[in-house]
Amino acid sequence: MPKLKHLGMRFNLVNDDSAFFVLENRIKSNFITNMNKNQKLFLSIGLIVISASFIVWAIFGFEIFTKTQVLVETKDELFGWSEKKWIDKFIWGLDLTLLISGITILLGGILMYFFRNRKISP
Amino acid sequence: MKRIINIFLGVLILSTTMFAQGFKVKATGTQTFNFEDKNGRNQVTFFSATPLEDITGTANGIMGTVAFDVANFAKTLKGNLIVKVSSMNTGIELRNQHMKGANWLNAEKFPEIVFTIKEVMNVKQVDNNKLEFKIKGDFAMHGITKEVIADGEATYLDENEQTQRRAPGDLLGVRAKFNVKLSDYGVNNQIIGNKVADNIEVSVNIVGSNKN
Numbered sequence: 645m646p647k648l649k650h651l652g653m654r655f656n657l658v659n660d661d662s663a664f665f666v667l668e669n670r671i672k673s674n675f676i677t678n679m680n681k682n683q684k685l686f687l688s689i690g691l692i693v694i695s696a697s698f699i700v701w702a703i704f705g706f707e708i709f710t711k712t713q714v715l716v717e718t719k720d721e722l723f724g725w726s727e728k729k730w731i732d733k734f735i736w737g738l739d740l741t742l743l744i745s746g747i748t749i750l751l752g753g754i755l756m757y758f759f760r761n762r763k764i765s766p
Numbered sequence: 767m768k769r770i771i772n773i774f775l776g777v778l779i780l781s782t783t784m785f786a787q788g789f790k791v792k793a794t795g796t797q798t799f800n801f802e803d804k805n806g807r808n809q810v811t812f813f814s815a816t817p818l819e820d821i822t823g824t825a826n827g828i829m830g831t832v833a834f835d836v837a838n839f840a841k842t843l844k845g846n847l848i849v850k851v852s853s854m855n856t857g858i859e860l861r862n863q864h865m866k867g868a869n870w871l872n873a874e875k876f877p878e879i880v881f882t883i884k885e886v887m888n889v890k891q892v893d894n895n896k897l898e899f900k901i902k903g904d905f906a907m908h909g910i911t912k913e914v915i916a917d918g919e920a921t922y923l924d925e926n927e928q929t930q931r932r933a934p935g936d937l938l939g940v941r942a943k944f945n946v947k948l949s950d951y952g953v954n955n956q957i958i959g960n961k962v963a964d965n966i967e968v969s970v971n972i973v974g975s976n977k978n
Contacts, residue, residue, distance in 0.1 A: 708819040713857045715822055720971075722932055723921055723939040727971055728811055728824055730855060 682759040690752035694745045701741040710737035787840035787886075789922040790894040791936075798833040799938040799974030801847060808972040810849050815963045821861070825879075827853025828972060832883065832938070839897060839920070840886040847972070849879040870953060871908055880906040884913070895922040901942065908951045916944035916970075925977075935977025942970040 679687065701707075713730045720727050801808055806826040814821045827850030835842040851873040856862055866873035885902040892898050898919050905914040921939040923929050929937045946966045948954060954964070 709858055709861075711857050712859075713855075715824070715857065720939075722923070722928060722937070723973070725939075725941060725971060727807065727809060728822070730824070730857065 678761065679756075680759065680761050683756045686752050686755045686759070690748045693748045697741045697744040697748075700736050701738060704736040707735050707737045708739070710740045711735040787889045787891075787897075788835065788837040789839060789897065791836060791922050792924045793836050793922070793936055793976075796833055796835050796842070797936065797938075797976045798831055799936075799976050801828055801830045801832075801972050801974040803828065803933075803973065809970075811969040811971070812854075813967040813969075814965075821856055821962065823854055823856040823865075825849045825851075825854040830881075832940075832974065836922070840889040840899065843883055843886050843901075846880055846882040847970070848881075851877055851879060876908050880904075881914075882906070886918075892919075895924075896920070905944075905946065907946070908953055910951045912950055914944050914946065916942040918942040932973065933975040933977070935975045938974045938976075940970065940972050940974070944968055 712732065712734055714733045714735060715728045716731050717726045718729050719725075803826075808826065808828040810825045810828065812821075812823050812825070828847065829850075830845060830847035832843060832845030832847075834844070851866055851871050854862065854865060854871075856865060865871060868874070882904045883901060884904060887900045887902065889897055889899040896919070898917075900915055901918045902913065902915050904911050919941045923937040923939070925934070925936050929935075946968055948962070948964050948966060
């Protein structure tokens with residue numbers, strides 16, 4: 645169990661469930677606490693960017709696809725019927741949110757890897 | 767005798783109302799209307815329900831002419847309506863490219879969608895210058911022609927100050943609605959799958975002028 649050694653695990657196995665619970669929590673806590681200042685900064689920026697993109701998506705009305713034109717209805721005064729007209733308007737869609745989130749995760753992962761601690765203390 | 771005259775008048779009024787199949791306007795005789803609109807206001811709208819997001823699109827590249835005897839619209843209406851596939855717009859450029867591409871409407875090979883009028887049925891006089899009817903015609907798309915029946919409405923406007931602002935001459939406003947099954951026209955492949963409904967609702971809003 646070399647990985648567990650690195651994480652400095654010391655626990656008694658009472659039963660399988662509790663062992664996994666302890667292991668999971670220890671890995672989580674070590675993941676955060678073992679991060680250096682730069683990694684924490686990248687993680688924070690990444691989370692902010694992803695959250696912001698989802699908030700913007702919600703503000704634009706949870707549209708699936710990003711649009712640059714939308715249809716608006718106008719009334720034909722001569723015949724009294726309604727017509728549809730395209731107007732230039734940007735609508736932020738889920739596709740753009742997912743793209744930004746994906747790029748952020750990828751960039752964040754790369755940066756966190758390059759700025760990782762070279763030596764892990766026992 | 768009075769009763770017989772009343773019945774006769776009643777039957778006469780009823781028959782003229784029931785069988786009135788033309789416009790009661792100033793214009794007379796055969797009129798030809800051109801639907802080519804330089805301002806691009808003439809429009810065909812199409813709607814498709816999809817699991818992700820409903821698609822509403824428009825086409826403004828419309829051409830075509832109709833000719834009819836003003837007093838006998840239903841029996842004499844002839845003509846066609848042409849929509850340029852290249853003018854279709856769904857509001858998303860990538861989706862437009864897919865729609866006009868080889869896997870969908872194939873605009874390069876089949877650049878036009880054509881509706882040719884065959885018959886007008888069930889004409890109802892809504893107003894002196896307005897008729898409601900069902901119109902049967904050949905709808906040609908993607909290289910396949912099938913017969914469709916549309917619900918239609920036509921409004922005849924004699925030339926006046928208001929109509930002149932739109933176009934010179936008398937104007938004919940036409941609205942129609944019908945459904946098109948994509949699979950009937952060979953637009954059914956694995957790329958489309960279930961992303962777009964097979965049934966497309968088509969609405970037509972066009973105005974033609976007899977002096978165009």
